[in-house]
Amino acid sequence: MTSIRDISAATNLSVATISRALRDDPKVSQATREYVLLTAKKMGYAVNPYVGQMMSSLRRGQGSTFRGNMAIVWKNSSPSLRNDARLQQSMSGARARAEELGYLLDEFDISSHKPEKALERIIYNRGIQGIMFYMPAFGGAKVRLRMKLDKFACVSLGWGLWLPHLDSVKADYFQMIRLALHHACHEFKDKIAAIWDMQTDRAAHNAGSASFVIHHPAGPAIASELFFSRHHLTERAFAKAARKHGIRCLLLSSSFDPPGWLSQYVPEKNWLWFCNPGAVPHFGRVDVQNDLVGRWGVDLLAAKIQMSVFGVPSQCRSVLVPPRWVRGS
Secondary structure (H helix, E strand, C coil), X not given: CCCHHHHHHHHCCCHHHHHHHHCCCCCCCHHHHHHHHHHHXXXXXXXXXHHHHHHHHHHCCCCCCCCCEEEEEECCCCCCHHHCHHHHHHHHHHHHHHHHHCCCEEEEEHHHCCCHHHHHHHHHHCCEEEEEEECCHHHCCEEECCCCCCCCEEEEECCCEEECCCCEEEECHHHHHHHHHXXXXXXXXXXXXXXXXXXXXXXXXXXXXXXXXXXXXXCHHHHHHCEEECCCCCHHXXXXXXXXXXXXXXXXXXXXXXXXXXHHHCCHHHEEECCCCCCCCCCEEEECCHHHHHHHHHHHHHHHHHCCCCCCCXXXXXXXXXXXXXXXX
16 A cells, blocks of 8 residues: 555655645645645555544544554463563564554553453543454464454464464465475475474464475475474484485474584585575575565454454455575575
8 A cells, every 4th residue: 555655755745745745734735735635546546534533633632532542462471482482473464554544553462451350341442443453373372252342343463373263364374494495406306395383283273384384395204203393303313314315404493403413414505594594504484574574464453444344254364475485695
């Protein structure tokens, strides 16, 4: 969606001038208004009615109580979850997209509000119409909501399960593995193993392991011997598989901290990461695009707010964010 900032960059006019021109402010000349409106039409700009509500509310001194707020509700199931890079990327994407669309975005940890009815009242009294419930696969598998959702547009982010079921936006783990194998096969044939976070995989309905077994060129029987859990990895078991199958390439989960002995069996230049390994030499990486999970979640929620689609849907939809291949160093 085109924003006022995009129109500002295209016309070399200030954001304030663009805003005035779009609302027919008499301080802007007729020629400038026509130029801005024509540019906005060509760029596909659509007016967000909640931006006007927000500005009117702010001028009246009502702060964030306008009826165009959004909220992220998540569950801090472990002390380290808040600092997890994947969660931060998703949250950052959501914040950036909400700002672009003119929404204010509040954040709540559902663990800090007991009973949940209290959180429901807080969200409603702040004028929040849309809620994103974020439960990443690595942060826990299931949370039962005790809130009434009939007053809110609702979307869930990540593979973690919120009950009742909601429309969701999540990373496509199945395509992540398929994409990694596609590129690795050209260089390493069927000599490919994976070290994966099985907790995340279970929460994602075993999408990663299923994709590895289905798409591995050596076939399902051998592929099942080449898919290792990062939590139960031992040098003895890996060395045995490396000798038996001649492993030359490794697909590594983003949360995996490789032990020092691993590079003795497969050199780091042949590793394929599902995160950014920094300056470490590597074959390539699959960008999960966690930021798009947050951005697309805001887009879906904004659409539901503007169409007044509130409460739990009768039929849930899932939007899967596609991965992106990045060649290594």
